[in-house]
Amino acid sequence: MSKLHYCIDGTSVTDKVLRYQQTKENDDYVPIKLYYDNFRDWWYRKLQDYLDRETFDADYDFKLCKAVDTFDEDQARAVAEKYGLNFLGMFNRWFYRILSNWRSNAKSSAFRVKNRPPVQCPVCGRFVPRINDEHLSHYKTISDLPRFFVRDGMIYKTETSPSTFATVWGKYTRKKLQLMQRGDTKIYLDERKKIRWPFFQKDRSRGVVCPFTKKIVPAITNEYIRGLHKRHNRYAVPMRWSEFQEEHPVILIQSEIYSVDRADNRSDDAIMAKDYISKEYSTDEADHTNLDKFAKNCRFEHSFNMIDYYVEDELDRKILKLVAVGYTVEDIADSLEMEKKDVRLQIRDIRDSCIEMESRLLE
């Protein structure tokens, strides 16, 4: 091995790089490459968990090329002076930094691939890193607040703490509010106005309107939302951990860490709960008598919960669940021994009362 910081021909590596930047002659590049071939194995040992040797070698050559191209003499001289470093070693520092970045990128991307994918909660349908006690209480947070609310016939943007100005979006109509809550605000942009803060508490200090209770409160925080009546403060049925385990014994509460090559050699006993369930209860074998089985399928469970939560009538529930799993009016009429006409009417009724309920919830 040649002397530290010196190429085999006796020139310092840094000088050689500067020379090559001028000449672009292969003869000036080869000594640099030969010098750094000495460090190849050392770097490969650092990276061998993430790259195969061939990829590593190609990348290493490429990084060296890049480093030689981008080495900036003026900047290097300034840095050397500032920190009292030997200028001869400056290219080496530059290349070392590039290689170190490479190593940490390789490491973190490998970690990302192995990271746990989120799991879907069968009760609320949301994806979470892990289903735990905390999650199962299904409390709303300020991120669940409706974006707009209605007061005195006008639509306002929801704020969590008082400010100097409030944003008002013009006169309320049910349709307009529905579209806006869904994110279609563009068509109403002309009506948007900033106005002096209009909401005051009894003691004349500024407050915000709670979009759930319509009352004026000092501020809306996660704690405030938790303290509300359960009609307002949950987005799904709250559940105790013990109930959850009893009802969903096969649901994984946290996914396994799979490495990249895992898909090829999955063993049957380690299969994800979701796959297991859809294998057990495929759509074909279900009819209205075993709707309960559907409920164990993540995909339907969320809809079923919503239906049970909001719909009281037993027949309405049955019809809605069949609609949710993809039954046609004919199928439903057959399964429930009803007239097709009646099924249609019933569905229309349910839909109307849902729209009614939705707008009541949003107001």
Ligand SMILES: [Zn+2]
């Ligand atoms: Zn949940």
